[in-house]
Every structure is written in structure tokens, then in C-alpha cells.
Amino acid sequence: NQQWIWKAECNLLLINPTTKEEFEYVIFGTAEEPLAEQQMILNCRAKQTEKHNIEVNNPADKSITYRVETDLQDVSGPQTLKVKARSKGSYVLNVRPLLSGTYLGQVTFYDEQGQYIWY
Numbered sequence: 001n002q003q004w005i006w007k008a009e010c011n012l013l014l015i016n017p018t019t020k021e022e023f024e025y026v027i028f029g030t031a032e033e034p035l036a037e038q039q040m041i042l043n044c045r046a047k048q049t050e051k052h053n054i055e056v057n058n059p060a061d062k063s064i065t066y067r068v069e070t071d072l073q074d075v076s077g078p079q080t081l082k083v084k085a086r087s088k089g090s091y092v093l094n095v096r097p098l099l100s101g102t103y104l105g106q107v108t109f110y111d112e113q114g115q116y117i118w119y
Contacts, residue, residue: 004115006031036106037119042095049096054119056091056109058083064111072105074098081109 007030014023037057044050058064065082068091076094083089093107108118 004031005033034117037117040119044095044097046097046100049094052093052095054091054093054107056081056083056089056117058085058087058089060111061085066109066111066117068107068109070105070107072103072107074103 007028009026009028012025012027014025015021040052040054042050042052056066062085063082065080067080068077074095074097076096077092081089081091091107091109097103106118108116110116
């Protein structure tokens with residue numbers, strides 16, 4: 001269970017200063033897993049290597065070394081990507097499909113705490 005996945009509840013009280021009416025609300029929220037940063041569509045030829053750059057954002061105040069995982073076949077790239085604090089890094093994904101067709105999958109970048117960004 002990731003630390004950003006949680007539920008919250010709070011009370012909100014609004015007061016109309018003119019009429020002195022009070023409106024009280026109970027607010028519920030659920031934080032869920034992050035959505036994909038973007039959908040990538042790559043057009044490649046069978047048995048030819050195409051390079052695709054993935055821009056990875058680091059919003060943190062410190063450098064992060066992301067661990068990279070993918071479930072795509074016929075791709076390669078570095079196992080990690082280091083991105084400086086409050087910067088963007090470029091990950092080069094090498095795609096070399098053996099057969100023509102449509103492939104679906106994801107590339108995921110995990111930080112040291114297990115939080116992730118995926119495409």
C-alpha cells in the first residue's frame with residue numbers, strides 16, 4: 001500500500017457575515033494511485049531500433065535515482081535514471097520490435113520510497 005493512497009475527512013464551516021447563517025459541511029476525499037503521465041504511441045519498423053525519449057519530472061527538493069521497469073517486449077534502456085532536484089531528466093528507451101503489430105505496456109519509474117511515475 002503506497003503512502004499517497006489514503007482517505008481523509010474534514011469539516012468546513014461557512015458563515016455569512018451579513019445574515020450570521022452558518023453552513024457546515026463534512027468533506028470526504030480519497031487519494032488514489034496516480035494516473036499515467038501520458039500515453040505514448042511509437043511507430044516503429046520491425047527489426048529496426050528506434051530511440052524514444054521519456055521526460056521524467058522530479059518535483060522533490062532532492063535528487064532522485066529512479067529504478068526503471070517495463071513490461072514491454074523488445075525494448076531496452078538503463079535500469080536507473082538520476083534526476084536532479086526540481087528538474088526533468090530524459091530517459092532513452094530503445095525499441096526494436098521483432099514483429100510488426102500493436103504492443104501495449106507501460107514504463108514505470110520508482111523512487112527510493114516506492115512511489116512511482118508511469119507512462
